[in-house]
Amino acid sequence: MTELPAPQAGGKKLGLVIDLDTCVGCHACAVNCKEWNTSGHSAPLPDFSAYQAEPSGVWFNRIHSFEVEDGGCGRTVHFPKNCLHCETPDCVTVCPTGASYKRAEDGIVLVDADLCIGCKLCSWACPYGAREFDDDAGVMKKCTLCIDKIYNQNLAEADRVPACVATCPASARHFGDLGDPHSAVSRLVAERGGYDLMPEMEYRPVSKYLPPRPGKTNGGGAGAPARLDHVQQGGENKFLRWVDRLLSR
Amino acid sequence: MHPALSIILFTTLSGMGYGLLFWLGLMVPLWWLPIGAYTGLAGLAVALLFVTAGLSCSSAHLGHPERAWRAFTQWRSSWLSREGVASLLTYVPALGYGYLWFTGGDDRLWSLAGYASAAGAVVTVVCTAMIYRSLKTVRRWHNGWVVPNYLALSGASGGTWIVAVMAIRNEISTPRTALAAAAVIAVAAALKVGYWRFIDQDRSGSTIASATGLGRLGQVRLLDPPHTEDNYLLKEMGFQIGRKHAQKLRRIALVAGFAAPIVLLIVTAVTTETAAAAAALAAALVMTVGVFVERWLFFAEAKHTVTLYYGASTA
Numbered sequence: 001m002t003e004l005p006a007p008q009a010g011g012k013k014l015g016l017v018i019d020l021d022t023c024v025g026c027h028a029c030a031v032n033c034k035e036w037n038t039s040g041h042s043a044p045l046p047d048f049s050a051y052q053a054e055p056s057g058v059w060f061n062r063i064h065s066f067e068v069e070d071g072g073c074g075r076t077v078h079f080p081k082n083c084l085h086c087e088t089p090d091c092v093t094v095c096p097t098g099a100s101y102k103r104a105e106d107g108i109v110l111v112d113a114d115l116c117i118g119c120k121l122c123s124w125a126c127p128y129g130a131r132e133f134d135d136d137a138g139v140m141k142k143c144t145l146c147i148d149k150i151y152n153q154n155l156a157e158a159d160r161v162p163a164c165v166a167t168c169p170a171s172a173r174h175f176g177d178l179g180d181p182h183s184a185v186s187r188l189v190a191e192r193g194g195y196d197l198m199p200e201m202e203y204r205p206v207s208k209y210l211p212p213r214p215g216k217t218n219g220g221g222a223g224a225p226a227r228l229d230h231v232q233q234g235g236e237n238k239f240l241r242w243v244d245r246l247l248s249r
Numbered sequence: 250m251h252p253a254l255s256i257i258l259f260t261t262l263s264g265m266g267y268g269l270l271f272w273l274g275l276m277v278p279l280w281w282l283p284i285g286a287y288t289g290l291a292g293l294a295v296a297l298l299f300v301t302a303g304l305s306c307s308s309a310h311l312g313h314p315e316r317a318w319r320a321f322t323q324w325r326s327s328w329l330s331r332e333g334v335a336s337l338l339t340y341v342p343a344l345g346y347g348y349l350w351f352t353g354g355d356d357r358l359w360s361l362a363g364y365a366s367a368a369g370a371v372v373t374v375v376c377t378a379m380i381y382r383s384l385k386t387v388r389r390w391h392n393g394w395v396v397p398n399y400l401a402l403s404g405a406s407g408g409t410w411i412v413a414v415m416a417i418r419n420e421i422s423t424p425r426t427a428l429a430a431a432a433v434i435a436v437a438a439a440l441k442v443g444y445w446r447f448i449d450q451d452r453s454g455s456t457i458a459s460a461t462g463l464g465r466l467g468q469v470r471l472l473d474p475p476h477t478e479d480n481y482l483l484k485e486m487g488f489q490i491g492r493k494h495a496q497k498l499r500r501i502a503l504v505a506g507f508a509a510p511i512v513l514l515i516v517t518a519v520t521t522e523t524a525a526a527a528a529a530l531a532a533a534l535v536m537t538v539g540v541f542v543e544r545w546l547f548f549a550e551a552k553h554t555v556t557l558y559y560g561a562s563t564a
Contacts, residue, residue, distance in 0.1 A: 002323045020463075030475075055478050062475035064558055066457075069467035076472060077463055081558065090385065096330035097319035115319055118312020121329055123485065124250070127386045127455070129555035132481040138312025195462045198455050198554065201385050209462055 002095040004088060005104035012106045013179030014145055015085050015206035016165065017188055021213045023063075023172040025078030029164035030061040033082070033143070036163035040148040042113075046136040058132040060143040061164055070215055077212055080173070082164070083130035083143035084197065084205035085109050090125040100140070107179070107206055108147055113139045127201045150175075178206050250387065251488040252548035255310035260377060261406070261540045263303030263336070264399065267370035268407020269296035270343060274367035278360035282411075282426065286350055288418040292411055293347045297340075299410075304336060328383055332376035339369030374403045381547075388454040388564065389551045394444040401437035402506075406540050408433045409510055409533040416517055416529035423525060424518040431514040434536070438507035441543065445499060448550065455564055460557035471560045486553035490546075498546050506539020 037045050037060065047057035061082040068075045085107055092100050092109060099115035100122045102108070111122075111131075116139035123131040123140060131142040146162035149155065159166065165175040176185035188194065194208035273292050276282035284292075308314040321337065323330040342365035349359040378399035381390040408430035415423045457471075458464025479487075490498075513532035517525045552564045 003326045025473075056480060058481065059476075062558075064471065064475045065473035066461055066463060066469050067472040068463050068469050071467065075466065077461075077466075079461060079558075081475075090383075093326040094329065094380075094383070096321075096323050096327045096333065097316065098323050099319075115316070116313065117316045117320060119310065119320070119329065120312075120485065121327075121380070123481075124384055124553070125386060127460075127554040129482045129486070129558060133312070133485070135312075135481075197462055198459050200455060200459060201554075211462065211465065 002092050002098050002100055004092055005102055008104045011104060011179065012177040013085075013087070013206050014106045014108055014150075014176070015178045015185075015208070016082075016145075016162070017174040017176075017178075017185045017194060017208050017210060018080055019170075019172040019174070019192075019210040020077050020079065021172075021192075021210060022170045023078040023080060023168075024170050025063055025065055025076075026169065027063050028167045028169060029080055029173060030059055030063055032163040032167040033061045034059055036146060036149065037144075041110075041144050042141050045141065046134050048135070058134050058141055060130075060132070060141070062129070068212075070212075073215065075212065075215065080164075081128060081130070083109060083126075083145075084128060084203075084207040085143075085145060087204035087206060089203045091122040091131065094121045094125045096121070108145045109142070110144055110147065111140050111142055113137065113141075116140055127198050127203065128205075145175075178208065250548045250551040250553060251485050252545045253310055255306050257541060257544045257548065259303045259307035259310070260399075261303070261537070261544050262299045262306065263377070264374060264403040265406040265410060265537065265540070266296045266299030266301075266303060267339075267374050268403035268405070269299065269410045270339070270407070271367045271370040271404060272407055272411050274343070274346060274363040274365070274370065278363040283422050284415060284420050285418070286353075288415055288420055289350055290347060291418065292414045293343065293350070295410055295414060296407070297343060297347075300336070300339075328376055328379040332373060332380060335369065335373040335376050339366065339373055342366040342369055370403075371400070374399055386554045387551045388451065389448045392447065392451070394440070394447055398437075398440050398444050401433070401440045402540055402543065405430070405434045405437035406533075406536050409514070409529075409536045412514060412517060413526075413529040413533040416526040419522060419526070423529070427514040427517040427525075427529065431511045431518075434507055434511050434514070438503065441502075441507070452563075455554050455557060457557045457562050460554065470562075471558075474559055482555050483559065486555050487559060488549060490549040495546065495550055498542055498549075502539055502543040502546060504539070505535050506543050510536040510539065 034045060037043060045058045049055045061080060064079040066077045066079055068077055089109060092102050097115045097117055099112045101110060118138045120133055131140050134141050150160045152160060161175045165173040174185050174188060176183045178186055180186060189208045192210040194210050196205045269292060273289060277289055308317050311317060320330055320333045324334045342362045346362035346366050349362055375396060378396040382395040385391050412427045412430045415426055457469045461469055463469045510532040513528045516528040520528060554564045557564050
């Protein structure tokens with residue numbers, strides 16, 4: 001059913017919180033996601049020409065790296081990106097068969113691979129590039145928020161988190177109910193000023209991004225200068241001036 | 250956006266077919282297009298041939314064409330589904346129109362079937378255009394120029410085919426119909442040029458700053474893409490066409506899609522019999538090529554917001 005579900009009383013809004021301040025760009029989350037999805041709901045994820053020229057495959061999680069001019073100093077920000085399980089996503093409403101749907105009880109957006117005809121229109125509707133087409137199976141695939149893991153009674157309670165969240169070594173990924181203002185993730189978003197990607201699209205993403213914290217510029221209290229000044233040309237130390245001239249030839 | 254052959258063939262062929270169906274269904278019962286039954290039926294056959302060929306091409310685009318029937322179910326929310334339903338429903342009055350014309354059935358019923366076919370043609374083309382127009386992710390499609398352009402090009406290309414059929418059948422009203430068709434092409438040309446001007450000047454849209462939310466820290470640029478090789482996103486939505494290349498193709502589209510057909514239709518109007526038929530058929534064929542190039546550009550020049558994560562600064 002590709003009409004969006006009516007908001008449910010007591011319904012959850014499950015999503016992720018990505019901390020751009022602590023992400024180190026290791027891609028562990030992407031790898032673990034790929035591994036988890038070799039079985040389960042979306043299995044298998046294809047890899048064409050995996051060890052030959054021009055490999056190509058479906059990954060639900062992609063880690064980009066951006067450079068930001070942060071007050072004159074370049075700053076690297078690693079940027080993991082996967083489905084944001086938006087509240088009002090067009091990727092659900094454009095689907096002609098009802099294969100793309102949003103669950104009312106927890107807000108997870110999924111693709112029913114048995115109904116999908118592979119028209120690819122949903123991927124055109126996603127501004128974030130969260131959906132990738134499986135050329136082998138002929139259907140669209142995307143992040144499932146590890147729906148086959150978070151509700152899996154065969155796993156210990158502590159393991160019922162998405163694969164990407166469980167594996168992050170920098171604790172840069174958090175999972176929870178963003179519809180509950182008192183949940184840990186909601187408080188994190190409120191504290192750190194978590195934001196939506198491309199809010200002008202009005203898809204109302206549920207998953208939020210935490211901005212990088214301001215960089216330290218006081219040398220951590222060790223007395224180090226914020227910037228290294230150039231060596232003074234007319235400085236007092238004659239020996240150093242002579243060395244400078246020697247080396248400048 | 251990657252210009253997929255199956256989709257380009259689908260929209261151009263079915264657009265031509267629906268345009269032709271529109272003129273036949275509306276103009277003949279109104280007595281604005283006085284043509285004989287055999288000419289009309291030939292035109293109708295050509296129209297339905299194009300529409301059916303176009304629809305078949307679209308199923309070639311699918312990963313699971315055997316499930317394509319499911320695409321008729323979500324008309325409440327999906328323009329693609331609505332287009333499917335409209336295209337299917339339009340066959341009903343169109344075939345009825347043909348049947349009543351062939352059997353010389355009730356005049357009023359025949360007229361109604363004609364009007365319904367024309368309406369169905371318009372609705373279907375509008376639904377097709379809305380698929381693109383409704384996508385917020387592609388700024389160059391998400392504007393008010395797209396639906397009028399689809400309708401005008403459908404009418405213009407369909408118009409050249411009605412003239413071709415009439416000229417081959419040596420219908421008396423061919424000359425003035427040819428000139429009317431030329432006028433429709435001129436309108437379509439104006440709309441197309443207007444669209445190109447709009448997309449060249451349009452500066453609104455998303456930026457790398459809003460896509461990453463990092464604009465609050467300063468200028469943002471891509472340092473490392475997430476993968477070294479291509480993936481589905483880059484193949485489908487990373488397609489880029491150089492500006493010079495695009496300008497050249499625009500000129501080709503203008504000549505083949507608009508200027509040459511207009512000239513050939515004027516030739517049709519001032520000549521008779523074989524010469525007129527040849528000129529009219531040439532106009533229709535040249536227009537078909539021109540519309541194909543125009544549609545290819547419509548896809549090639551479109552920029553998707555996902556490119557903001559792969560190095561683009563605006564989209």
